[in-house]
Amino acid sequence: MAPAPRTASELVIDLAAVRANWRRLGESAPGAQVAAMVKADAYGLGAIPVVQALADEGCTEFFVAEVSEGIELREALPEVDIFVLAGAQTGTTEELIAHDLAPVLISAEQIERWTLLSGGRPNRLRCSLHLDTGMNRTGLDAVETAALLADTSKLQQLEVVHVMSHLASADDPDTTQNEHQLAAYHRIRAGLPMGVASLANTPGIALGPAYHFDHVRPGIGLYGCDPSPGKRLGLQPVVHLRAPVLQVRTVAAGETIGYRATHTTARERRVATIGVGYGDGFLRAQSGRGRVAFDGHAAPIVGRVSMDLITVDISDLPTDIVVTAGSTAELIGPTITIDDVAAAADTISYEILTSLGRRYRRLITDEPTAAG
Incomplete structure (x- = not known):
């Protein structure tokens, strides 16, 4: 779930x-x-x-x-x-x-x-x-x-x-x-x-x-x-970013999604709208290129990233993952790394980190893990 x-x-x-x-x-x-x-x-x-x-x-x-x-x-x-x-x-x-x-x-x-x-x-x-x-x-x-x-x-x-x-x-x-x-x-x-x-x-x-x-x-x-080849330094992830699903809808074949209709569905799709956008530092360059994850399974961003919203095609998620309004999407974490986000936006991890916006509810933790 x-x-x-x-x-x-x-x-x-x-x-x-x-x-x-x-x-x-x-x-x-x-x-x-x-x-x-x-x-x-x-x-x-x-x-x-x-x-x-x-x-x-x-x-x-x-x-x-x-x-x-x-x-x-x-x-x-x-x-x-x-x-x-x-x-x-x-x-x-x-x-x-x-x-x-x-x-x-x-x-x-x-x-x-x-x-x-x-x-x-x-x-x-x-x-x-x-x-x-x-x-x-x-x-x-x-x-x-x-x-x-x-x-x-x-x-x-x-x-x-x-x-x-x-x-x-x-x-x-x-x-x-x-x-x-x-x-x-x-x-x-x-x-x-x-x-x-x-x-x-x-x-x-x-x-x-x-x-x-x-x-x-x-x-x-x-x-x-x-940034070293092969990630040879063995570092631990520090940032985890999550955002809520605001709405889920069925989009018929041949319909378009988002500003300027940049994405057209080839067949009927299930699309989740998530409450994050470039106003939060989620770069617009991820439009049609980035991904988010639900329970460790990635789903592609379709259409343009807007100021407060992104749209994600959840049609191909495993059937036991039920995404509804109120579900949580992983934007940065164990499945979607900062390097993944940077690659999708054709930039570097430095820019992703320093662009993280102030609208996020920030939670600072300091509990060592077994690996730490």
């Missing part, structure tokens, strides 16, 4: 799985410190409860994208180390200092700005350095890096915690870019031996010990998504 009726879509966030994934990632990078990427509200799952859970596990370093995220975390967790990936941007330095946030310095200009603020203080200001090794997004570029390597005295007034770079294609072990970036990082590290060496994100951990150095910075892996 279908699960018990629910009155609203429900997003379940399993903190015990987040904890287990952090431990597992540490086991995959033995000897390296494991920090946590919690930017974008912990990839949409809620930064404060995630950080509290990981701090309980022993994680001491957390990375956010911008100062406002860091301030929110600092107010809830006064003892942890928080690093801001945007660095020491103009207009943010006073807040960085006031809230004990360490910038990840991404340019020569930022190094100079932070150095001027650090000079004359009894304790040097803390920071990390981000040097670009081939992603061409943020970080000191090749010219700035060469100048810094030629005169490392520019860092004398700073307490450098990490010397970092970021892998562009770590989820593709066959590309030569990983090796090129690794070689470039070794050259940089030889000239900047201060602090700890940090290169690997989640897929970088899966590339093996050569990429681990002293420190790894997983993000997506904490939240149950394994």
Whole structure:
């Protein structure tokens, strides 16, 4: 039988799985410190409860994208180390200092700005350095890096915690870019031996010990998504998304379903309308491509995803699965994984997580399983 009726879509966030994934990632990078990427509200799952859970596990370093995220975390967790990936941007330095946030310095200009603020203080200001090794997004570029390597005295007034770079294609072990970036990082590290060496994100951990150095910075892996080939990291799912069936109807052969009549039934079908849509972050790109599940059996989305509703063809479900108004559909879970959803929407699991909307009733659990 279908699960018990629910009155609203429900997003379940399993903190015990987040904890287990952090431990597992540490086991995959033995000897390296494991920090946590919690930017974008912990990839949409809620930064404060995630950080509290990981701090309980022993994680001491957390990375956010911008100062406002860091301030929110600092107010809830006064003892942890928080690093801001945007660095020491103009207009943010006073807040960085006031809230004990360490910038990840991404340019020569930022190094100079932070150095001027650090000079004359009894304790040097803390920071990390981000040097670009081939992603061409943020970080000191090749010219700035060469100048810094030629005169490392520019860092004398700073307490450098990490010397970092970021892998562009770590989820593709066959590309030569990983090796090129690794070689470039070794050259940089030889000239900047201060602090700890940090290169690997989640897929970088899966590339093996050569990429681990002293420190790894997983993000997506904490939240149950394994971008490595063959899912070799062995991570636990964190997110479960369920939504109620609002109505079930019989649609005759030759009828159309949804906006712009994009789906026409070839024969009589049973169609369930489910209360979720792109207004909840259920991407419209899943129209006619995605699936949901009932009791472990998948059923295809037919017609377009609309703001509040999707329509699903339930005709081919086993006869012992009875779907009625009030039944519950699995949108993300053991049958329909986040990677399945991402593939159907022609995107990546990162976007699926960070798009999860605020209309869901959010339930946070923290009960370890036998596997955890």
